[in-house]
Amino acid sequence: NTGVTQTPKFRILKIGQSMTLQCTQDMNHNYMYWYRQDPGMGLKLIYYSVGAGITDKGEVPNGYNVSRSTTEDFPLRLELAAPSQTSVYFCASSYPGAYEQYFGPGTRLTVT
């Protein structure tokens, strides 16, 4: 297994542009998560999914959308990028009922 993979590693967006952050896991985990990490702050949950076709909002969902059409993939969509969305984004996955989460390497996004 390669674990959780994320693309791209880095991206610079202009205000108002849109993009999709990709996340794939090959561990057959049902649960997947998107977090953002701002400097000096803890991870904040954006969205999560407990299985294909099921998604739910986390702590900071505004400005983002997700979909979960397969067990493996959980893309995060930014429709109208804003400077406040400059952050490092992490995708994670876990087994149902397990609290240990496996993280991807992150995507560093800058919005200018």
Next chain:
Amino acid sequence: GESVGLHLPTLSVQEGDNSIINCAYSNSASDYFIWYKQESGKGPQFIIDIRSNMDKRQGQRVTVLLNKTVKHLSLQIAATQPGDSAVYFCAEIRTGANSKLTFGKGITLSVRP
């Protein structure tokens, strides 16, 4: 509101010494705790966990201590090595349906050669 926090933003230790990283949590209902390590440019990596029915749990060179009376968690790293240099997060959760991990802000451990 409820929060998980760390006492110190940075910790510098001499190689070979023991490191102690502290974490305070405020949700007395939390019953499961995890320590994560995050190396520069990488995602967080699970180190060790502990349930609230335990006071201590040991792994390879790491020990987690839980003091529920004062809502305090610590991570002890024995014989700290340069490869231990990273940011360390504690996370807490009240287990059950729809429960989510709450992460602390992180503390940087710097190992001096």
